[in-house]
Amino acid sequence: MLPKKRLVLTLVYVLTSMFVCAQKFYNKDVNALIKFDKTSEFTIFSATAENLTYSDLSLRYEFMVFKKDSADNTAKSLQGNRFFLEANEKKILSSITLNNVIAGKVTLLLLVYPVLDGEENTGAISKDRIEVTSNKNGQLQLKLDPNRKELLREEAQDGIFLQGLVVKKVLTKSGRDFYKYFYAEYFNKQIKTEKHIVIEEVPGQRRSTRISVKVDGQLVWQFFSQPKKDYLTKMANTALDRSIRYLQQLQKQKQTLTRY
Structure with a gap:
């Protein structure tokens, strides 16, 4: 009976170890x-x-x-x-x-x-x-x-979650349209962060303007504007992807600092 008990205990230990190891790789x-x-x-x-x-x-x-x-x-x-x-x-x-x-x-x-x-x-x-x-x-x-x-953080009973803002500093209709497309996707993806995102438009070259997107003061994307909807939509999607990527990097850095 003793070898059988040892075999059972060994099997339980192996399965438990496999489960614990698998848990580490979730998400x-x-x-x-x-x-x-x-x-x-x-x-x-x-x-x-x-x-x-x-x-x-x-x-x-x-x-x-x-x-x-x-x-x-x-x-x-x-x-x-x-x-x-x-x-x-x-x-x-x-x-x-x-x-x-x-x-x-x-x-x-x-x-x-x-x-x-x-x-x-x-x-x-x-x-x-x-x-x-x-x-x-x-x-x-x-x-x-x-x-x-x-x-x-909004689930914390004794805390207040301060939602970051998407700030609009634009000059032209192209800038306003870009902000609209950007914010629509930002809202649809339910992005929640305490970092502010600033969309700023300044005069550029040849009667164009330059639109930049900054996350927490860091430039993540900029381009020269055009009035075409397809172009502005593409730029909005690219800018949002870059913004999400930068927010993820900040989150990973925060987790690393917390761990150590």
């Missing part, structure tokens, strides 16, 4: 995050994914909702699909709305899988999980995954 290349927006009666939960690499990725997601009532009966719903993320892109994948008064418990689980050469039989590379309950006063209670890559 390394893709950050899966369930974001939420509370109102007085409802809360909207949005499944999001952010590409943390400089390469385009083909991915698949599963957004699962488990509802357990007071009698321990569980119902499951699932949303999922393939999607594509460009380098440093952030995307909203799906969303659900829950009443703030919940009988029992609701668990939301987001998993993101890579799609390699058309194959989907691979393990998840990114995940997030939230447990939702109501207290005796009918207030929504959220239990977050402790391994979340992003700190949602």
Whole structure:
């Protein structure tokens, strides 16, 4: 019996070690995050994914909702699909709305899988999980995954999240249009940062103007303006990608400093 017990213990140790090692690699290349927006009666939960690499990725997601009532009966719903993320892109994948008064418990689980050469039989590379309950006063209670890559400061009970601003300092209609296209994508991607982004337009050459985009005072993109919509849209997308990349670099530096 002794050798068999040792074999079982060894197997348990190996499996546990493999699981712990696998945990370390979650959210390394893709950050899966369930974001939420509370109102007085409802809360909207949005499944999001952010590409943390400089390469385009083909991915698949599963957004699962488990509802357990007071009698321990569980119902499951699932949303999922393939999607594509460009380098440093952030995307909203799906969303659900829950009443703030919940009988029992609701668990939301987001998993993101890579799609390699058309194959989907691979393990998840990114995940997030939230447990939702109501207290005796009918207030929504959220239990977050402790391994979340992003700190949602608006969730802190004793803190205030100061949202960064997208500041407009433009001179012409082209500058105003560029700001509009830039801010629309900034809003759609639900970017939350305390850093300010400044869009500034100054006189340039040959009756043109030069538009620059700065994040926290650092220049990330500049170009000479043109009135064409396609051109300004392309410049807005490029400027936003550069801005996101720089914000990610700042976040990594902050995490490194915190670690040491």
